[in-house]
Amino acid sequence: MKLDLRGLNPAPVTPFTPDGEVDHAAMAKLGGWLASHDGVTSLVILGHAGEGTFLTQEEQVATIANLAGAVDLPVIAGITGEGTAVAVAEAKRAVAAGAKAGLVYPSHGWLRFGYQAGAPQERYRAIYEETGLPCILFQYPDNTKANYDLDTQLEIAAQDGVFATKNGVRNMRRWDTEIPVLRREQPDLQILSCHDEYLLHTMFDVDGLLVGYGGLAPEPLLELVAAGKARDYPAARAVHDRLLPVTKAVYHRGSHMEGTVALKLGLKARGILEHAGVRSPLIDLSAEAEEEIVQALKSAELV
Numbered sequence: 001m002k003l004d005l006r007g008l009n010p011a012p013v014t015p016f017t018p019d020g021e022v023d024h025a026a027m028a029k030l031g032g033w034l035a036s037h038d039g040v041t042s043l044v045i046l047g048h049a050g051e052g053t054f055l056t057q058e059e060q061v062a063t064i065a066n067l068a069g070a071v072d073l074p075v076i077a078g079i080t081g082e083g084t085a086v087a088v089a090e091a092k093r094a095v096a097a098g099a100k101a102g103l104v105y106p107s108h109g110w111l112r113f114g115y116q117a118g119a120p121q122e123r124y125r126a127i128y129e130e131t132g133l134p135c136i137l138f139q140y141p142d143n144t145k146a147n148y149d150l151d152t153q154l155e156i157a158a159q160d161g162v163f164a165t166k167n168g169v170r171n172m173r174r175w176d177t178e179i180p181v182l183r184r185e186q187p188d189l190q191i192l193s194c195h196d197e198y199l200l201h202t203m204f205d206v207d208g209l210l211v212g213y214g215g216l217a218p219e220p221l222l223e224l225v226a227a228g229k230a231r232d233y234p235a236a237r238a239v240h241d242r243l244l245p246v247t248k249a250v251y252h253r254g255s256h257m258e259g260t261v262a263l264k265l266g267l268k269a270r271g272i273l274e275h276a277g278v279r280s281p282l283i284d285l286s287a288e289a290e291e292e293i294v295q296a297l298k299s300a301e302l303v
Contacts, residue, residue, distance in 0.1 A: 002163050003074050003101055003134065005190050006207040007041040008222050010034050010214030011049045013263050014063060016277045022059050026273055028070035033272055034215065035071045039222045041208065043071060044103055047078035049212030049260050054279040060090075061097045068098030076136070080105040084126050091131040101134040102127065103166060103210075106146035114145040121155050128161030136164045136192075136210075142171035150178050157186040164190035166210045172201055179205050196259070197251035200240040203228030212259065216266045217246060217302060245296035249289075261285050262293055269294045269303055 012034060015026035034040055045067060046052030046060055055063065060077075068075045077099040081087040084107075091102050104124060106115070124135050137156050140147040147169060148156070156162055165182065169175055182189060183205075192210040193202035199209065203224055214221050220239050227236035250262040261284065264276035269290075278284065297303040 003042065003076075005041050005164055005192060005210070007039045008037070008214050008218060008225055009042045009044055009076070009192065009208060009210040010040060010218060011044040011047050011210060011212045012215035013212070013260060013267065013273075014045070014050045014052070014055065015264075015273055015275065016279065018275055018277065020277065020279070022055065022063055023275070024062065024066040026275070027063065027067055030215070030267070030272055031067050031071045031073075034218055035073045037218045037222060039225065040073065040214075040218060042074040042076050042100075043067065044076040044210055045078065046080070047103060047105070047212075048257075049215065049263060050078065051260060051279055051282070052078045053080050054282075057090075057093065061093050064094055064097035064099050074100035076101045076103055078103045078105060079127065079133075079135075080108070082108050084123050087123060088126050088130045091127045091133045095131050095133050099133065101136060101163075103136045103138055105138055106140055106148075108146070110146040111140075111144050117152075120148055120152055121159065124156050124159055124162055128159070133161075135162045136166055137162055139165060139167040139169050142169050142174055150181060153178070153182060154185055157182060157189050163188075164192055164207075166192045166194045167202075168194040170195060175202060175205075197247055199224060200236060203236050204231060204233075212263055213247075213250070216250070216263050216270070217243065217300070219302070220300065242300050245299045246293075246302070249293045249296035257282060258285065262289070265290045265293050266297055269297050 015023040017023045077094040079091050079102040081090040190207045192208050193206045194210050195202050196211045196213040224239045251259050267273040268276045
């Protein structure tokens with residue numbers, strides 16, 4: 001049965017113990033807290049926010065299996081392996097561990113060098129045909145060479161096993177022109193925004209959200225999803241404005257990668273995580289940055 005992701009799909013962080021091991025008990029607590037919110041439809045792990053590429057294969061499998069056993073929601077795994085055969089092997093491990101779908105990242109060499117025509121389609125085809133894992137099309141930012149032109153998106157979306165798209169193109173000209181075509185040509189494709197740092201513009205065109213931000217602030221983001229579906233701009237704008245200090249403290253930083261560190265500090269401030277440790281090459285933020293995050297959460301009435 002096709003998964004229904006028409007709601008909020010948080011991409012939670014991966015907690016670590018003070019000695020740097022994956023903290024499965026803390027992950028289960030975080031997952032249970034997120035799953036307790038009505039309107040959360042899945043948990044998406046092992047992506048950017050989840051430091052998935054910083055985990056060993058054994059840690060990835062254990063994280064999927066333990067979270068899938070701890071929550072009564074579909075667990076979706078990031079499939080990030082470089083090269084098609086490597087990604088297929090990763091997807092096979094994810095299926096065996098209990099993942100219900102895969103968020104398929106582009107082969108990361110494409111970020112620098114671009115891709116050959118037809119190569120992304122083959123990546124999705126091979127993963128689904130060889131593993132049976134339903135796939136989510138991941139549209140990368142427009143300022144990378146790993147984002148897909150509209151024809152490539154349409155061809156991937158038409159393939160067997162592809163049931164949703166996570167769009168983070170971060171170019172509103174392309175969003176405004178390409179999303180209506182995707183909607184028209186593939187009406188069953190579930191369209192999910194992942195524009196953490198400026199969701200308001202995209203809220204009225206989507207079926208839901210797939211965002212790391214949802215792992216920190218599910219309550220207001222569920223309000224935002226509801227306002228978007230109701231076409232209620234004033235309500236959506238009010239949520240946006242209330243969250244803006246948090247958005248700035250978490251995502252308007254020197255590097256988008258710092259958002260993962262900030263999310264963990266925010267979860268610590270909310271009492272969901274005990275520790276906010278990250279793995280290299282991520283680096284802890286300053287005490288001043290942590291205080292900024294705490295104050296932003298207080299202003300949004302999340303602490």
